[in-house]
Amino acid sequence: AIPRTSTRAFSASARAQADVNAAVFLEDKGGELVPAAANAVTAAKKLGGKVTGILIGKDEASLEKAIAMSKKLGLDALLVRHAPALEHALAEPTAPVLAELVKKQGFTHLAGPHSALGKNIFPRVAGLLDVQQISDVMSIQDAETFTRPVYAGNAISTVRSQDAIKLFTARASTWEPAQPTESECSVDVAAAENVGPEQAQWVSEEIVKSERPDLASAPTVVSGGRGVKSKESFDSTIIPLADALGAAIGASRAAVDSGYAENSLQVGQTGKVIAPNLYVAVGISGAIQHLAGMKDSKTIVAINKDADAPIFQVADVGLVADLFEAVPELTKKIEEA
Ligand code: FAD
Numbered sequence: 001a002i003p004r005t006s007t008r009a010f011s012a013s014a015r016a017q018a019d020v021n022a023a024v025f026l027e028d029k030g031g032e033l034v035p036a037a038a039n040a041v042t043a044a045k046k047l048g049g050k051v052t053g054i055l056i057g058k059d060e061a062s063l064e065k066a067i068a069m070s071k072k073l074g075l076d077a078l079l080v081r082h083a084p085a086l087e088h089a090l091a092e093p094t095a096p097v098l099a100e101l102v103k104k105q106g107f108t109h110l111a112g113p114h115s116a117l118g119k120n121i122f123p124r125v126a127g128l129l130d131v132q133q134i135s136d137v138m139s140i141q142d143a144e145t146f147t148r149p150v151y152a153g154n155a156i157s158t159v160r161s162q163d164a165i166k167l168f169t170a171r172a173s174t175w176e177p178a179q180p181t182e183s184e185c186s187v188d189v190a191a192a193e194n195v196g197p198e199q200a201q202w203v204s205e206e207i208v209k210s211e212r213p214d215l216a217s218a219p220t221v222v223s224g225g226r227g228v229k230s231k232e233s234f235d236s237t238i239i240p241l242a243d244a245l246g247a248a249i250g251a252s253r254a255a256v257d258s259g260y261a262e263n264s265l266q267v268g269q270t271g272k273v274i275a276p277n278l279y280v281a282v283g284i285s286g287a288i289q290h291l292a293g294m295k296d297s298k299t300i301v302a303i304n305k306d307a308d309a310p311i312f313q314v315a316d317v318g319l320v321a322d323l324f325e326a327v328p329e330l331t332k333k334i335e336e337a
Helices: 004-018 035-046 061-071 091-105 116-129 231-245 253-257 288-294 323-336
Strands: 021-025 050-057 077-082 109-113 133-137 139-142 145-150 155-160 166-170 186-191 220-224 248-251 278-282 299-304 317-320
Touching (some): 021 091, 021 116, 035 109, 035 166, 050 061, 050 091, 061 077, 077 091, 231 248, 231 278, 231 323, 248 253
Parallel strands (some): 021 050, 050 077, 077 186, 109 166, 133 166, 220 248, 220 278, 299 317
Antiparallel strands (some): 133 145
16 A cells, blocks of 8 residues: 555645746846756756746847747747846846746746856845745756755755745756747736846956857867966867867866966866767866766767876776877867868
């Protein structure tokens, strides 16, 4: 006989699933959706109920492209809320708008990307709604049960939330982006209610423009570490290999701290968490904090002169070699192929 407690647990969870009315905060950058928004939509769909997208910005005109992109994500509805103070999605004015929408629309779940913006806004929304935030969600077992990494990805914890509203950020690299559909999606555009105080001021932003694929979403990434030894050799080994493979460039924290590569290229626990089809680690030892950002890559290639380097424990293909010989040779062979 099934024990009473588990029968109750099952019916409670099945009920939770049936009543799902989820919302997704759709992050945009310069009026276009960021790729992680489509991953968060997939996570919200996994809950098994209705999914509404929420776009927030200065005015409707500035969100035109993002609205068109959102309509193709297979959402049931799209809410667009605007106010001049929401132009740069600062957390203070934005969080109360989201909290108000959740309360008014009766959303059971609010999902968003586990991006710098998501990590800034969501804890405030959680505070305003008096619920806990569930961060960096990797899988959804049912409408109240989620898994997320702990200890830099060395363990996975299963979290069951009894909060009335489940608020979570989704790890982009473990959710496929929602595929474009032609299905109908109602769009409701209105002035935002409950805009929060402008306690912070947007001053300026420096965006590095690059023709290269974006590190967060590129299918192939070539990363360099401290073993590359200088910025000059980073530029003369890692960049040509990345060019030959049409890859994005990444770096270990040691390489970033030594000035070989930009901060925005750091892969790892305190950098970007990615899962490309191919990750090539050059002169990187494989510290756990670095592995936390790339060990879910489909194929990992490591080039390191130390046969005992921990990176070889996660590598599918390992080459014990001096990178200054191996990388130019490999680059030449790929260019000739
Ligand atoms: P090293 O560990 O010094 O490794 C260099 C490797 O290059 C060695 O294995 C060596 O054998 C090899 N090598 C040297 N010369 C050659 C050659 N000629 N040919 C081939 N191979 C060669 N690190 C991150 O990367 N990302 C993070 O997000 C991150 N977050 C952190 C957060 C915290 C809280 C802490 C404490 C640390 C964090 N770190 C992070 C740092 C991390 O612990 C390591 O220090 C760092 O990853 C080491 O970088 P590395 O592998 O490039 O350098």
